Amino acid sequence: MSSQLETIINAYKTLAKIPSVVSGRLTNNGKRVISKWSIRNLDKSKTTKYNLEYFLDDNLKVVAQSAFGTDVSNELLSSISPLETYRAVIREEKDKKDAKKQYLEVWSRNNLEHSIDLTALDIHGDVYADSEFGGLNWSSDESAVVYVAERKLPKFEPYIKRKNEDKSKTDGSGEAKDAPRKGEEFLYRQDWGEQLVGKYLSVIVVCELQTEKVTVLEGLPESWCPGQVRFAPDGKSVFGVAWETEPRRLGLIFCTNRPSVIFSLTLDGNLTKVSADGLSVRSPRFNANGDLFWLQRSSGGPHHACHELKRKGETGITTVIPIVDSDMKIGENQQFYGLYCQALPSRCFTSDGRIVFSTPQKNEIRSYISDPDGGRIVDISNRTGSTSLLDVRGCQLLAVCSDLNTPPQLYTAKLPAAGQESRVEWIRISQPTAAPESVSKAKVEYLELEHKDSKDDVKSFTAIYFAPVSDKKLPLIVWPHGGPHSGFVNAFSIEAAMHAMLGFASLQINYRGSTGAGQASLLSLPKKVGDFDVKDCKLATDTALSRYPLDPNRVGLTGGSHGGFLVTHLSGQYPETYKAVVTRNPVIDVASMFNSTDIADWCAVEAGFEFKESGPVSEEELLAMRRCSPLAHVHKVKAPTALMLGSGDKRVPHYQGLEYARRLKANGVATRVYMYDDNHSLSSPAAEMDNLINGMHWFLQHFP
Numbered sequence: 102m103s104s105q106l107e108t109i110i111n112a113y114k115t116l117a118k119i120p121s122v123v124s125g126r127l128t129n130n131g132k133r134v135i136s137k138w139s140i141r142n143l144d145k146s147k148t149t150k151y152n153l154e155y156f157l158d159d160n161l162k163v164v165a166q167s168a169f170g171t172d173v174s175n176e177l178l179s180s181i182s183p184l185e186t187y188r189a190v191i192r193e194e195k196d197k198k199d200a201k202k203q204y205l206e207v208w209s210r211n212n213l214e215h216s217i218d219l220t221a222l223d224i225h226g227d228v229y230a231d232s233e234f235g236g237l238n239w240s241s242d243e244s245a246v247v248y249v250a251e252r253k254l255p256k257f258e259p260y261i262k263r264k265n266e267d268k269s270k271t272d273g274s275g276e277a278k279d280a281p282r283k284g285e286e287f288l289y290r291q292d293w294g295e296q297l298v299g300k301y302l303s304v305i306v307v308c309e310l311q312t313e314k315v316t317v318l319e320g321l322p323e324s325w326c327p328g329q330v331r332f333a334p335d336g337k338s339v340f341g342v343a344w345e346t347e348p349r350r351l352g353l354i355f356c357t358n359r360p361s362v363i364f365s366l367t368l369d370g371n372l373t374k375v376s377a378d379g380l381s382v383r384s385p386r387f388n389a390n391g392d393l394f395w396l397q398r399s400s401g402g403p404h405h406a407c408h409e410l411k412r413k414g415e416t417g418i419t420t421v422i423p424i425v426d427s428d429m430k431i432g433e434n435q436q437f438y439g440l441y442c443q444a445l446p447s448r449c450f451t452s453d454g455r456i457v458f459s460t461p462q463k464n465e466i467r468s469y470i471s472d473p474d475g476g477r478i479v480d481i482s483n484r485t486g487s488t489s490l491l492d493v494r495g496c497q498l499l500a501v502c503s504d505l506n507t508p509p510q511l512y513t514a515k516l517p518a519a520g521q522e523s524r525v526e527w528i529r530i531s532q533p534t535a536a537p538e539s540v541s542k543a544k545v546e547y548l549e550l551e552h553k554d555s556k557d558d559v560k561s562f563t564a565i566y567f568a569p570v571s572d573k574k575l576p577l578i579v580w581p582h583g584g585p586h587s588g589f590v591n592a593f594s595i596e597a598a599m600h601a602m603l604g605f606a607s608l609q610i611n612y613r614g615s616t617g618a619g620q621a622s623l624l625s626l627p628k629k630v631g632d633f634d635v636k637d638c639k640l641a642t643d644t645a646l647s648r649y650p651l652d653p654n655r656v657g658l659t660g661g662s663h664g665g666f667l668v669t670h671l672s673g674q675y676p677e678t679y680k681a682v683v684t685r686n687p688v689i690d691v692a693s694m695f696n697s698t699d700i701a702d703w704c705a706v707e708a709g710f711e712f713k714e715s716g717p718v719s720e721e722e723l724l725a726m727r728r729c730s731p732l733a734h735v736h737k738v739k740a741p742t743a744l745m746l747g748s749g750d751k752r753v754p755h756y757q758g759l760e761y762a763r764r765l766k767a768n769g770v771a772t773r774v775y776m777y778d779d780n781h782s783l784s785s786p787a788a789e790m791d792n793l794i795n796g797m798h799w800f801l802q803h804f805p
Contacts, residue, residue, distance in 0.1 A: 155511070390454070407441060579641070589615075631670055683745070692727040
């Protein structure tokens, strides 16, 4: 093994030991913090999750903490009851035959009060623990919990199957009880796509703890798939979000544009629709007065966009925070660019009724507090970098904070009175895990960029420059994000840290169409993909090369998904500028992807036309998708290119990358393809380790 490769491996091993915060909760009136962390376990090739607890005094100083972390890797979901009497857990284990088993456990402070074998009950399928559908919620009186699970499937069998004809097992009419359905075992069933494979149709499940009775609630339309469910304050009904499954399920992960409704369902099956049709809704939350809040946008269009915050109270449905077109003035004379978070904190209301939330804002995640009645919004973020709120108890906050130099840490604060919120003082409660000096002392700078001579309505965008301290000219990695309607923020990143440790500067580009910069900027990109975003990346590259001590002969490209779309565009359109490319699951041909992705609407919307599958196939639309694709420029590529592909990718099927690689090789371009048994994100421990190490090695091998 070369010393160069050993250096890369050691850098990864160092960074893999830095943990991340998964969640946190304030208990004991804010005197106790229960936090969940995750860390890469390289020898087990999995992510280990563990709990740490901190005990605080009246001044929020840590007076004691867990001696050691407690491994909770087999906990799918957990929830502490409202009065903190119990803790409910959905746990997943393997039996002696290596079959998966799921249990609902309820713990008191001193005892395991209930342990229910959900698998043995056989009234529903696997419990959902994902970010879209999943949740575990208590009734206010602590008598019941509600969760979401896969609907139990009927049994199937072939038309011809020899079996014992036992008449005692019939219902009296000659038909067997629970007779399997013949000829349906190979009937195609569509799931929810990328990272939700195997999830077809969900049900709401309530467990009454005193009797340990587990009930699947009835009353929802057959075509509805419910999720994000929680009890109403009176405990007599549940509220949640339901997605329509007909005529087809389009991929849900990262897509907030799917038609959905907020609903109320009583425990005896009476259904009420709360939100209107034609909308996309998510994250229902109740305040102490019983008013319901949620995030809302129009359905269809870009896969992620600005949301408004809605409220349903005694006077009907009102808007608390509107969709922001460009920006709006808020407290302390600051700018606010709108709501782009995909969820509100599970507990997001202070004791005096104010609501707190976190959302991307250009280059950072910022946290805010708002008065739902007065509409006042104030930034309560910790500092430069990113602040994400985890929990609120009374007027005490818990958040995770980080930046590109600093790994994530837990902070807490007491909110000042209304009108004084900006004076909030954050106190760190977790012990920092130091990043290597090349990372902790690296330079972070925000770039405000603009196409000054452009006649376009939206001309400006941003980027984040991150570079280690050096007296030599550095190689540069140009790095556009995926999406395209997402964004980079100044938060700790193992990939950015690896760049810095290995002596690379990186340029993370929030091109037009990114989130956190106003709805107008976001909506400027559809119909302009392969144009606006490519020009933005080239302008950002040229600006960085002119402003910083960089080596123009060692400029590389990296990016995945739509970021892969952009780096393959850039290497084709500007073959003399970029010297090496590493791309993960790139979009290469939008036209062919249209027929194989779980988000076919993405292809249509970004290419600039309405998504529809009925009626004739439009040759003009297919041609528009082909013209905006990197495939149109593949014959001009010179830069050696490595492609990291996921064999189970439902979003950008790996055939896209293979087609591109074949053409590169035919044109004499140095090409290498890595294929992982993974999905679109390539986030499994084995895939992440291999593609990051091989990606950095590719740059070092092919830079002069």
